Amino acid sequence: DAKTTQPNSMESNEEEPVHLPCNHSTISGTDYIHWYRQLPSQGPEYVIHGLTSNVNNRMASLAIAEDRKSSTLILHRATLRDAAVYYCIPPGGTSYGKLTFGQGTILTVHP
């Protein structure tokens, strides 16, 4: 199975941008890159996904490297509510629609 590498934890201050990296060196050409996050005591929630080009939505931006072996989730202005575990879903981990979660990155946001 494809693997991803994410830092165990990151910290940010409120209203500052946050860049959450993910390495997925075994990605294939048709694999989408998905990001989910999990707030305390809640189920995971979808954040964003992309294939080749950078993607933006109301929650975040996704920057995908040209060789697609890494991606970065960007929160433009972190809020306290963004404190969560952020999961980069391994390429191929969405086969048949299922998600294969790794350990994720614990994001702490300081006021």
Next chain:
Amino acid sequence: EAGVAQSPRYKIIEKRQSVAFWCNPISGHATLYWYQQILGQGPKLLIQFQNNGVVDDSQLPKDRFSAERLKGVDSTLKIQPAKLEDSAVYLCASSSTENTGELFFGEGSRLTVL
């Protein structure tokens, strides 16, 4: 639009007892998933249904876990008999047939086995 509903939110049982969790997915979602999340770990897929058929149950411990989705809507996950290592949050998720990798999760059912 109502989200994925799960119950109970919390359950405490002793080892060797049985427990059942219920999930009602988002209306119209054909695919339903049960995940197990042990404290400090990411969720692990237990079983995936497409309508009322099983797509993937390769990681379901079939000697003690069972799941059904008889009418292709609601689903139940049962554990019998429970072991200490089954203490976890059991998450239900659903997705539409036009699946783009966006799953919708419920809040989960937290099981403590004593």
